[in-house]
Amino acid sequence: MTPSLMAATARRVLQQIRRDRRTVALLMVMPLVILSLLKFMFTDIPVPPGADPTFDSFGPRLMALLPMLLMFVVTSVTTLRERISGTLERLMASPLRKADLVLGYALAFGLIAIVQAGLILAFSLSVLNLNFAGNMWLLGVIIVLDAILGTVLGLAASSLARTEFQAVQMMPAVILPQVLIAGLFLPRDAMPAVLEWVSALLPLSYAIDGINSLAAGDNNVWSEVGVLIAFIVGALVLAVVTLRRRTA
Amino acid sequence: MAAKRQEPAIAIRDLRVIRGSRKVIQDISINISHGSLVGLLGPSGSGKTTLMRAIVGAQIIAGGSVTxxxxxxxxxxxxxxxxYVTQSPSVYADLTAHENxxxxxxxxxxxNAEIKSVLKTVDLHDIADRPVMNLSGGQRSRVSLAAALLGTPEVLILDEPTVGLDPVLRKDLWDVFRSLVKGGATLLVSSHVMDEAQRCDRLIMMREGEILAHSTLPALLKKTKTKDVEGAFLALATTVDTSRSEEKR
Known part of the structure; x- marks a missing residue:
């Protein structure tokens, strides 16, 4: 790995994103719009005395999903574009190492993820009046890790996809099962044992576990954070390994 | 250095490439010597790009070796x-030429000095700050070429670098290629414009994954008793086809 080449790659990716104002707007504003929609959707639902308003319990969990979803799509399409335009082939014939490329991408999108997470938290607290019992910084950490996870899963998935069309299909394939069984709708221990076991293999489960425990006032989420980091490292390794210098 | 010049810059031994069930390159052996400008000619689908990809190491090969x-x-x-310059310009369309x-x-x-110098070489210094997507096809391929010239590599593999360029610019680029070779570089340039053959030191003619000829233009014309490259290609291709159909009988 060569840090200077990794940084050069990250810089180039950010230059590209900056040029594309519409993508920047979508990445930054879309999560806020969706969260507002969620808040609005629950306005007329009566809250039983003593229980949390529905948005307060649902919102933070959705905050983990949205950045992951968006970053996954953006990353997988961007890297696939690199493949189709022939620039990937050029890079693979250059002194750039595979890890420099993958980590450069992860770094660039990781920085975007931090900005995105900051916006989501600030907007939820100030505009949507989110009432969250746990530590906001830790919630921020989980959201950022989730977004980075979306990026690295996108990197790995785009290595498997051969066309942009396939890359977009990877989104439902990788993300939707997590939406269903990672504890977003139903607590994981309320599902059949098999599904609970399967959900333990999905990274989003740990993000949602962490957020649930923060919401309950328990700030000890280091094991969940550790598992998320392990998933990120694993997906990075997968992305580097599946990148091919030689093709048919 | 002297010892290094003895051996070829590019040595290909019994190279075979198979894609699906089709043999794209069929047992090619060829040497390209240091400091030469070699033209790779052939119709599209003859295996030129595959051969070039094998030389830069981007191609999965089924047999043989490329050194x-x-x-x-x-x-x-x-x-x-x-x-290596790929056939379609491989640069980032959303960045400017300079950023690329x-x-x-x-x-x-x-x-930066090197960036300035290659921009001059490909005559793009005036429009270096425009996004590549706003440039014409010819300008894009020159950005792609400029990127490959950075760091003055010893071996340059150029896949149809002059396609769609106006004749004046094409001449200029061939002058650039010549000056690179004078500076000690080895260039392999593919083209399907047979006219460009006269600008090369040697020619490699390909058809259906095989090498029809590897020699100088004068020697080729003499051997085939033809007046131009197009004629030489036709003569060689016809000879191969005739001998094949005789084999079948």
Whole structure:
């Protein structure tokens, strides 16, 4: 790995994103719009005395999903574009190492993820009046890790996809099962044992576990954070390994 | 250095490439010597691009070997010594020419002076600050070429670098290629414009994954008793086809 080449790659990716104002707007504003929609959707639902308003319990969990979803799509399409335009082939014939490329991408999108997470938290607290019992910084950490996870899963998935069309299909394939069984709708221990076991293999489960425990006032989420980091490292390794210098 | 010049810059032995069930390259052996400008001619689908990809190490090969500057094609030590320009311009369309070159210069480990000089070489210094997507096809392919010139690699593999360029610019680029060779570089340039053959030191003619000829233009014309490259190609192709149909009988 060569840090200077990794940084050069990250810089180039950010230059590209900056040029594309519409993508920047979508990445930054879309999560806020969706969260507002969620808040609005629950306005007329009566809250039983003593229980949390529905948005307060649902919102933070959705905050983990949205950045992951968006970053996954953006990353997988961007890297696939690199493949189709022939620039990937050029890079693979250059002194750039595979890890420099993958980590450069992860770094660039990781920085975007931090900005995105900051916006989501600030907007939820100030505009949507989110009432969250746990530590906001830790919630921020989980959201950022989730977004980075979306990026690295996108990197790995785009290595498997051969066309942009396939890359977009990877989104439902990788993300939707997590939406269903990672504890977003139903607590994981309320599902059949098999599904609970399967959900333990999905990274989003740990993000949602962490957020649930923060919401309950328990700030000890280091094991969940550790598992998320392990998933990120694993997906990075997968992305580097599946990148091919030689093709048919 | 002298000893190094003895061996060919590019040595290909019994190279075979299979895609699906089709043999795209059929047992090619060829040597390209240091400091020569070699033209690779043939119709589209003849295997030119595949041969070039094998030389830069981007192609999965089914058999044989490709050695560049004494090392196996695609080995890490070669990556800064071999420049490759793909047929369709492989640069970032959403960045400017200058930004593209900045990135590729960082990868090649060269500075701003070098960026300026390659921009001049390909005559793009006036429009270097426009996004590549707003440039014409010919301008885009020159950005792509400029990126490969960064760091003056010893071996340059150029896949149809002059397609769609106006004749004046085409002449200028061939002059650039010639000056690179004078500076000691080895160039393999593919083209389907047979006229460009006269600008090369040697020619490799390909058809259906095989080599029809590898020689100088005068020798080729003499051997085939023809007046131009097009005629020589036809004569060689007809000979191959006739001998094949006789074999079948």
């Amino acid at each position: 560049v500057l004494g090392k196996t094609a695609g080995s890490p030590e070669l990556r800064s010594d071999v420049g 070159l900045q990135y590729f210069a960082q990868l090649a480990g060269v500075g």
